[in-house]
Amino acid sequence: MGIRWSRVTPHLAVAPAALMTLVFFIGAIAWTVYLSFTASRRFPDYELVGWKQYWRLFHDASWLLSLQNLVIFAIGSLFSIILGFILAAMIDKEVHGEGIFRTIFLYPLAISLIVTGLVWRWLFNPGLGVENVLHSLGWQSASFNWLASQDTVMFGVILAAVWQSTGFFMALMLSGLKSINTEIWQAARLDGVPFWRLYIEVIIPMMKLTFFTCIILLCIGVVKAYDIIVAMTNAGPGGASIMPAYFVIDAYWQKQNLGYASAGATIMLLTTLVLFLPLVLVTVWRQKRSAT
Amino acid sequence: MTAISSNAGTSAPSAVKARRRPLIRPSRVVIFVFLLMAAAFFAVPLYVVIVTSFKTMDQIRLGQIFSLPSPWTTEAWSYAWTQACSGMNCNGVRVGFVNSLYILAPSLVLTISLSIVTGYGLALWNVKWANGFLFVLFICAFVPFQIIMYPLIKIAGGLHIYGTTFGIAVIHSVLSLPFLTLIFRNYFRGLPPQIIAAAMIDSGSFWRIFFEIVLPMSGNIMVVVLILMITGIWNDFLVGLTFGAQDTQPMTVVLNNITVTTTGAKNYAVDMASALLTALPPLVIYFVLGKFFVQGITAGAIKG
Numbered sequence: 001m002g003i004r005w006s007r008v009t010p011h012l013a014v015a016p017a018a019l020m021t022l023v024f025f026i027g028a029i030a031w032t033v034y035l036s037f038t039a040s041r042r043f044p045d046y047e048l049v050g051w052k053q054y055w056r057l058f059h060d061a062s063w064l065l066s067l068q069n070l071v072i073f074a075i076g077s078l079f080s081i082i083l084g085f086i087l088a089a090m091i092d093k094e095v096h097g098e099g100i101f102r103t104i105f106l107y108p109l110a111i112s113l114i115v116t117g118l119v120w121r122w123l124f125n126p127g128l129g130v131e132n133v134l135h136s137l138g139w140q141s142a143s144f145n146w147l148a149s150q151d152t153v154m155f156g157v158i159l160a161a162v163w164q165s166t167g168f169f170m171a172l173m174l175s176g177l178k179s180i181n182t183e184i185w186q187a188a189r190l191d192g193v194p195f196w197r198l199y200i201e202v203i204i205p206m207m208k209l210t211f212f213t214c215i216i217l218l219c220i221g222v223v224k225a226y227d228i229i230v231a232m233t234n235a236g237p238g239g240a241s242i243m244p245a246y247f248v249i250d251a252y253w254q255k256q257n258l259g260y261a262s263a264g265a266t267i268m269l270l271t272t273l274v275l276f277l278p279l280v281l282v283t284v285w286r287q288k289r290s291a292t
Numbered sequence: 293m294t295a296i297s298s299n300a301g302t303s304a305p306s307a308v309k310a311r312r313r314p315l316i317r318p319s320r321v322v323i324f325v326f327l328l329m330a331a332a333f334f335a336v337p338l339y340v341v342i343v344t345s346f347k348t349m350d351q352i353r354l355g356q357i358f359s360l361p362s363p364w365t366t367e368a369w370s371y372a373w374t375q376a377c378s379g380m381n382c383n384g385v386r387v388g389f390v391n392s393l394y395i396l397a398p399s400l401v402l403t404i405s406l407s408i409v410t411g412y413g414l415a416l417w418n419v420k421w422a423n424g425f426l427f428v429l430f431i432c433a434f435v436p437f438q439i440i441m442y443p444l445i446k447i448a449g450g451l452h453i454y455g456t457t458f459g460i461a462v463i464h465s466v467l468s469l470p471f472l473t474l475i476f477r478n479y480f481r482g483l484p485p486q487i488i489a490a491a492m493i494d495s496g497s498f499w500r501i502f503f504e505i506v507l508p509m510s511g512n513i514m515v516v517v518l519i520l521m522i523t524g525i526w527n528d529f530l531v532g533l534t535f536g537a538q539d540t541q542p543m544t545v546v547l548n549n550i551t552v553t554t555t556g557a558k559n560y561a562v563d564m565a566s567a568l569l570t571a572l573p574p575l576v577i578y579f580v581l582g583k584f585f586v587q588g589i590t591a592g593a594i595k596g
Contacts, residue, residue, distance in 0.1 A: 009498040010417035017410035017469060018425060024466045025432040028443035035442070087330055090323045103582065104331045107338070109589060110578035112527035114544045115571045118551055118563065119337045122344070123357070128560070132355035163334065171586050195319060224436045227529040231548060248438045249530075258442060265439045276434050280427075 029269065036262035044258065053263035063264065066242045069154055073243065074222045076158035081214045083162065084169030085207075089199065091170075092177050102174075106167035113164065117231020120160035121147065147233055150240035157232055157241055161225075169214050176210030177203070209282060216279045223271050244268055345369065345564035352560050368561035372569060376562050378549035381538070385566045388546030391457055395532070395542055396525050399461035403468050404517060410469075411476025412506055416488055417498065426477070433470040437530060448535060455537035463535050464525050472517060475591055479513040480506065519581055520588035523574040543570045 039049045057063045087105055091098055108116065123129050126145035134142035146156035180203065188198050204211075226245040229235055235242040235250070242250075244264060252261035336358075344352060345368055346361040374384040381387065414422050444463055445454065453459030483506070491501045532542035541549075547570045551563045578585050 006496055006498070007418075010413045010419050013409050013498060014413040014419050014422075014425070017406055017473060020406075020466060020469060021425075021428060021432060024444065024447070025435065025440060025470070026428070028440035028447075029435065031443045032439055083330070087327070090327055093323060096324075101327050101331055103579075104334050106582075106586065107575065107578060108334060110523055110527075110574040110585065111571045112529065112544050112574070114527075114529050114548050115567045118547070118567045119341050121551075122560065122564065123337060123340065125560075128352060128355045129357060133358060136356070163337065167334075168589060171590050175590060220434055224438075226438075230529070234552075245436065245438055249441075249534075252442065262442070265436075265441075268436050269439045272434055272436055273431070276431065279434075280430065 032262045033266050033269075035259055036266045038259045040258035040262070042256045042258065049259075053259050054267075056260065057263055057267070062239055062242055063244075063247055065239070066244045066247045069241060069243050070222060072154050073158060073161070073225065074219055076155070077161055077165065077218055077222060078215070079158075080162040080166040081169045081211070081218060084166045084214070085173045085211075087166070088170045088173035088177055089203070092174065093195070102170075105170055108164045109167045111164070113227035114231045116160055116164045117228050120156070120163070121232050124156055148237060150237055153233055153237060153241045157228060160232060161228055164228075165218075165221075169218075172214055173207070173210060176207050180206050209286065213279065213282060216275055216282075219275045220272055220279075223268055223275070341564045341567060345561050345568055347561050349557075349559055349561065368559065368565040369569075371559070372550075372562045372565035376550045376566055377553045378541075378546045379538070379553060385543060385546055385550065385569050387539070388541060388543035389569070391536075391540055391546075392526055392543040394457040395460045395464065396522065397461075398458055399464040399525055400518070400521055402461065403465035403472060403521065404514075406465070407469055407472035408476050408507075408510070409502070410473045412480050412502055413498075414473070415477045415480035416483075416501075416506075426474070429470040429473055433474060437467060441534060445534065454535065455540060457536075457540045460532055460535045460540065460542065463531050464528070467531070468521060468524065472521075475517060475520075476510075476513065478591075479510070483509060515581070515584050516588045516591060519577055519585050520591070523577060523585070523588075526574050 035044060036053055037048050037050060038045050039047060039052070087101075091101055091105075124144060124147045125131075126148065129144065131142065131144035134144060146152040146159075184202060184206075185198070188202055224245055225243050226249065229241060229243050229246050233241040235246050245268065248261050248264040248268065251257050251264060255261075340357050343359070343361055344357065346364045346366065348361075348363075348365055348367070351359075351361060372384060373386050375382055376384045378385075378387070413419055414426060419425075444466070448454040448459050448463065451459075451462075453462060487505065488501070491505045495501065526542075527544065528542065529544045529548065532545045533548075536542065536545060547566050550566050
């Protein structure tokens with residue numbers, strides 16, 4: 001009997017997952033990339049048309065707008081990292097009622113983005129929502145009907161997204177703060193350094209890796225953002241709040257243009273990979289640092 | 293109030309703790325006020341939705357979203373559960389609730405059993421190409437779903453599970469496989485090596501060590517993974533939308549349909565009650581198992 005089962009069994013056990021990854025991820029990605037070079041409509045078309053779909057994409061005002069919105073959304077969402085850090089730092093200092101505050105800041109994370117979108121759509125409701133309350137308080141010119149205007153719709157979506165995701169970044173920041181070397185922190189404290197200088201000069205520089213991870217995770221999440229757009233605006237008004245993920249799915253289901261949708265999806269993949277590389281480097285670096 | 297001075301700075305050593313500090317300092321007041329304002333920003337939307345769901349349409353039309361309902365009515369809740377219209381179907385959110393359960397159960401079994409074995413194999417045994425495989429899993433965990441959507445639709449169609457709740461469950465299992473494998477693998481890597489080494493010398497059998505040593509030691513990580521999966525699958529929208537048929541859609545999709553259905557007069561209280569019903573299961577998990585919930589989301593984010 002030449003077979004050594006202790007060598008073979010682990011491979012057999014890992015094989016199903018490896019096979020699934022190969023087919024459902026690697027194979028699927030390859031198929032989508034291939035389709036992006038064809039003129040496929042409803043069904044795959046195996047005739048290659050080169051870069052035509054990509055060329056079309058970059059002359060499509062709606063796609064370009066979706067990229068612009070992607071950048072706006074990412075920059076606006078950075079606020080949730082900043083707010084998350086401030087809240088984490090404050091909670092770390094404020095002992096009274098820490099648990100209650102943390103619970104309140106984190107609960108939006110448990111809720112589906114569809115519910116979040118619906119809730120905020122309701123608050124933005126003209127006439128019945130927050131706007132009416134502002135009017136009845138005597139602020140007649142106040143407008144909170146942000147989702148109705150092309151100029152403000154993205155701010156409305158960003159506000160809801162910040163509400164949803166701040167707790168997540170606060171949790172990451174809290175664990176980052178806890179891992180800081182407390183000796184430095186306490187030495188500075190005993191020297192009577194004011195707390196804001198301590199943060200700017202010591203804590204934030206020491207947490208730059210956490211900040212960096214948060215930013216990359218945020219960007220990868222923004223590229224995928226779809227649910228919140230559907231729940232709040234359906235890309236409206238007049239297509240003003242379209243995002244790449246929405247554009248791709250719309251191109252596939254509504255316009256029934258598979259090749260075009262695949263080209264958009266491939267660009268999304270490339271964007272994710274570019275964002276992903278620094279994350280890998282940081283993770284590897286972190287593991288090396290903790291190993292030594 | 294004495295609690296403040298005796299507890300000030302949990303991270304500080306006893307020397308600092310013993311140092312006398314004034315009870316109320318300006319910086320502390322500023323922090324507390326800011327935290328209160330932030331708490332209002334996060335809590336008010338939920339408050340508004342809850343009170344709105346108990347109002348009648350006449351009260352809602354007054355436009356005072358912060359005021360309490362008078363009288364309180366649970367009409368919208370029962371209507372949302374049994375009669376609200378999603379497209380042409382007027383059977384309420386309970387249809388979606390049941391579908392979500394049918395999606396959740398097989399998906400949990402499939403994905404956890406597969407990923408725990410894979411994670412165990414990769415962490416503790418000599419597997420060829422293990423590092424390469426881990427790197428691929430790491431990338432796959434971040435790939436946006438849109439990129440593999442069409443091929444997955446084709447595969448599900450070929451397997452004749454497209455449009456069924458089981459089909460949605462399988463797709464969820466596929467999508468969460470990379471993440472979960474990495475989480476399990478990291479966890480098993482951290483098990484005390486002496487125990488594993490002793491077990492290997494003792495029996496050396498892959499499956500015996502798994503069932504007798506590793507699985508019994510996985511209680512904590514299992515709870516974390518369960519929370520991560522249950523909330524993730526329950527809150528999913530896109531997979532359910534793409535792979536569900538008219539009568540197999542999960543609760544989030546049904547909810548979205550209810551809120552955009554415009555047949556008859558719009559009753560906002562029903563929308564709010566439907567939203568709360570949809571949000572309730574993950575919220576219950578969050579409030580009951582908060583610590584594990586936070587572990588789950590942060591494990592998924594950093595170590596994934």
